[in-house]
Amino acid sequence: PYKLTPFDDKRILFQDNHTDEFLLSSKYYVGPIKTLEISSSDEIDQWFIETIIIRDIIQEQVDFI
Numbered sequence: 001p002y003k004l005t006p007f008d009d010k011r012i013l014f015q016d017n018h019t020d021e022f023l024l025s026s027k028y029y030v031g032p033i034k035t036l037e038i039s040s041s042d043e044i045d046q047w048f049i050e051t052i053i054i055r056d057i058i059q060e061q062v063d064f065i
Helices: none
Strands: 053-056 061-064
Touching: none
Parallel strands: none
Antiparallel strands: 053 061
C-alpha cells in the first residue's frame, strides 16, 4: 500500500466544505487504482467526503470515485 501526503500538513483534513489535496509519489508507474481505503486518526471526530478525484499527472488521466 501507498500512503498519501497532504499538500498542506498544517490544516485539519476532511472538514465540511473544504477541498483537501494529497500527493502519491512513486519512482515507478503505479497503474490503475482499484481500491482506495480511507481512514483517519483519532484527531478527527467527524469527517466529510463528497467526491474523490484521482489525477495521473504523467498519463494526463482523471478518474472519479
